Amino acid sequence: MMAACSTAFTSRAADAMAAPPSAALRTRPGSLASRRGPLPGFGLSLGVALFWLSALVLIPLGALLLRPWELGVSGLWRSLSEPRVLAALRLSFLGALTASAVTLPFGLLLAWVLVRDRFPGRRLLDAMVDLPFALPTAVAGLALTALYAPNGWLGAPLAALGVKVAYTPLGVILAMAFVGLPFIVRTVEPVLRDLPREAEEAAATLGASRPQILWRVVLPALAPALLAGFAMASARAIGEYGSVIFIAGNMPMVSEIAPLVIVTRLEQFDYAGAAAVGLAMLALSFLLLLALNLATRFWRPV
Amino acid sequence: MPRLLVPRRSVLTAPLALPFLGTAAGAQPRSVQLLNVSYDPTREFYRDFNAAFTTRWKERSGETLRANVSHGGSGRQARSVIDGLPADVVTLALAYDIDAIAERGLIAPDWQSRLPANSAPYTSTIVFLVRKGNPKNIRDWGDLIRPGVGVITPNPKTSGGARWNYLAGWAWALRQPGGDEKAAEAFLMALFRNVPVLDTGARGSTTSFVQRGQGDVLLAWENEAHLAFAEFGAGQFDIVYPSLSILAEPPVALVDRNVDRRGTRAVAEAYLRALYEPDAQALAARHFYRPRDAAALAAAGSRFPALEMVTIDDAAFGGWKQAQARHFDDGGVFDRLYQPGR
Numbered sequence: 001m002m003a004a005c006s007t008a009f010t011s012r013a014a015d016a017m018a019a020p021p022s023a024a025l026r027t028r029p030g031s032l033a034s035r036r037g038p039l040p041g042f043g044l045s046l047g048v049a050l051f052w053l054s055a056l057v058l059i060p061l062g063a064l065l066l067r068p069w070e071l072g073v074s075g076l077w078r079s080l081s082e083p084r085v086l087a088a089l090r091l092s093f094l095g096a097l098t099a100s101a102v103t104l105p106f107g108l109l110l111a112w113v114l115v116r117d118r119f120p121g122r123r124l125l126d127a128m129v130d131l132p133f134a135l136p137t138a139v140a141g142l143a144l145t146a147l148y149a150p151n152g153w154l155g156a157p158l159a160a161l162g163v164k165v166a167y168t169p170l171g172v173i174l175a176m177a178f179v180g181l182p183f184i185v186r187t188v189e190p191v192l193r194d195l196p197r198e199a200e201e202a203a204a205t206l207g208a209s210r211p212q213i214l215w216r217v218v219l220p221a222l223a224p225a226l227l228a229g230f231a232m233a234s235a236r237a238i239g240e241y242g243s244v245i246f247i248a249g250n251m252p253m254v255s256e257i258a259p260l261v262i263v264t265r266l267e268q269f270d271y272a273g274a275a276a277v278g279l280a281m282l283a284l285s286f287l288l289l290l291a292l293n294l295a296t297r298f299w300r301p302v
Numbered sequence: 303m304p305r306l307l308v309p310r311r312s313v314l315t316a317p318l319a320l321p322f323l324g325t326a327a328g329a330q331p332r333s334v335q336l337l338n339v340s341y342d343p344t345r346e347f348y349r350d351f352n353a354a355f356t357t358r359w360k361e362r363s364g365e366t367l368r369a370n371v372s373h374g375g376s377g378r379q380a381r382s383v384i385d386g387l388p389a390d391v392v393t394l395a396l397a398y399d400i401d402a403i404a405e406r407g408l409i410a411p412d413w414q415s416r417l418p419a420n421s422a423p424y425t426s427t428i429v430f431l432v433r434k435g436n437p438k439n440i441r442d443w444g445d446l447i448r449p450g451v452g453v454i455t456p457n458p459k460t461s462g463g464a465r466w467n468y469l470a471g472w473a474w475a476l477r478q479p480g481g482d483e484k485a486a487e488a489f490l491m492a493l494f495r496n497v498p499v500l501d502t503g504a505r506g507s508t509t510s511f512v513q514r515g516q517g518d519v520l521l522a523w524e525n526e527a528h529l530a531f532a533e534f535g536a537g538q539f540d541i542v543y544p545s546l547s548i549l550a551e552p553p554v555a556l557v558d559r560n561v562d563r564r565g566t567r568a569v570a571e572a573y574l575r576a577l578y579e580p581d582a583q584a585l586a587a588r589h590f591y592r593p594r595d596a597a598a599l600a601a602a603g604s605r606f607p608a609l610e611m612v613t614i615d616d617a618a619f620g621g622w623k624q625a626q627a628r629h630f631d632d633g634g635v636f637d638r639l640y641q642p643g644r
Contacts, residue, residue, distance in 0.1 A: 079632075082632070082633075082637075083641060084637065084640065145514065146513075146514070149514040149515070149516070150514075150515065150516070151514060151515035152514075166514075167498060167499045167516075245502065246506075249498065249499045249500065250457060250499070250500045250501065250502065251497075251498075251499075251500055252500075252637075252640040253640055260502070263460065263502070264457070264459045264460050265632075266378075266381060267375070267377035267378060267381070267459065267460045268377070268459065268630070268631060268632070269377075269380075269381065269384075269402050270632065273632065
C-alpha cells in the first residue's frame, strides 16, 4: 500500500509538470495512434498489472491484516496501547518526519546544484546521491555508528561539546535522514530540469527580486515534487530497520524504534502481537501518505 | 524460433534415466547432507567439530557427509526452524527455544531426556569482562549498580545470552541478606538504569563494549569473554568471575519431523552423540565451553575456575517455561523495569 501510494505520488508530481508541454503534443481522441498503443489492449494490460500487484503487494498485506485479529479487538488494543509500543511508534513516526523535514532543504539545494550548475565532479556527486539506495542498510548503520560513537571520529569531538549522537534518538534521526536523502533529490531533480527558465527571467524583467522569484515562481512549481519526495523519504524512514538499529541504542521508551518492537515480539514467538504493531504502522503510514497526497492535490501555493 | 519450443527427446528423457544410473553404480560413494541450526557464539566450535565428525562418519559408514551450520540469534533461529528451515539438528542457547519448536510438533516433547546431561553436552556461564586493570574495581554483581558504572548487556527480550545475564543477577540478589523478590527487582532496575545501550544480540554487545568503547563492564558468556580476550589481546581487558553465576546449559536436539522426512535420523543421532565423546569434549574446552566430561574438564586445568553456579531448575526460577513467562514475556518483570514513572 505504501509502495502504491508512493508511485501515485511520483506520477502525480510528474504529471503536474509534464502537463503543459504534453497537452500540445497529445494526439486527437479517436485517431489511429490513440487506439493502437505499443502495449496490448486495456483488458490484458490491466489483468497483468492487477495480477502482479496482487502477488507482490495485496496478498502479503492481506495476510498481515488478518493475523492480529487472533488477539480479538480488546487484545489488539491492549497489545498496542503498551507504553513501550506507543513510545516506539512515536519515535518512528516523529523521527521520520523530522528527518525528512531537515533533509528537504538540503535535498532541494543538492538537486538545484546538480541541475543548474556545471562544475568538475558533478557526475561523481550525482552518482553519490544514490549511494544510500545501493548500500546494504546494515553497512550504512555500522559505518554511521562507528563514526558517531563517543570514541568515533565525529562522535568524540561532539561528545566533548556535550552532544551525544549514537545511542540516542538523535542518532535515529541521523540514520533516517541518510536513507531519505536520495528520495528527495531524485523526485525534485526531473521537475527542476523541466522548469522553464523563461518564467524566472520574465519575473526578473517584471522587477521581482531574487527571493521573490524563488518564493513566488520556483517553489510553487516545485511544491508537489517536494511534497512527494518528503512523503517517500518519510515512508522509507518509518520502516527502516537495518541502518537505524545499530546506532539507536535500543533503549525501551527512549531510542527503541517500532520495527524493533516487531522483531522483539517475533523472537518471543508472538506472531499476532508482531502483526498488530505492523498493522498499526501500516495504518498510520497510509493516513500520513493519504494526507500528503491530498495536500499535493489541493494545496497549490501561488 | 518455434522450433526451440519443441523439446528434444534426449533432453526430456535424460532425467528419467538418472535414477537407474544411480542403482547401476551402487558401489559409488553415497553422500548425505546435514543442517545444524545453531546460535551465534558456536561458530568456531562447530567448524572444528564438523571437520572431525565428517572424517569419522566416512570411516564408520562410507558416506560422505556435508555438515552445514547456520548461525544467528537463538530465538530467531528457532523461529526459522518453526517456519520451515529444514534443520536436522538444533543446537541453541536455551531449552526454551527448543521447547518452542517442540510445541509446534517438530520435536518430540521428551527431547531433553533423550540425551545425557539435560541434552547439554557442554555448558557455559556468565562472567564480567572489564577494561584492563579494572579501573572501576568491579568484583561482584553488587558493583554493577554503583552510580557511574556503565553495564553492557544485550536485550533479554531478543537475546538468549542476555536472559542468562539477567537471571544470574536475579539469583545473586535473592541470596543477599534480606534478599527477596522485591529486592531482586529493585536490584535489576538499578542495574538496567546503568545500561547505556541494549543491543539485540551477544555479538552486538561485545562490539559495543570492545570496539565502540561503551561501558565499563560487559556481561558475557564465558566463552565469548575469552574470545574477545584472545582476539583483542590480554592488554585491553580482564575477566572477572563474580561470587555467584548461573550454569548456562545450551542444549541440542534432533528435529524429528525433518530427519524422518529426509531420512537422516541415523547420521543426525550419531552427530549429537559424538558431542559427548572425549575428543569433542576436549574440543569444546579448547573453544572455552565447559565440558561435561570430568576428564576433559580436569585436562583444561585453570582455564575454568571453580565457581558457585545456580541452575535454571533452581527453586528461584522453576525451569525455563516459568522463568520466561514470569520475567521476559510482555508485561513480565523485565517490562516493568522500563515502565515510565519508576
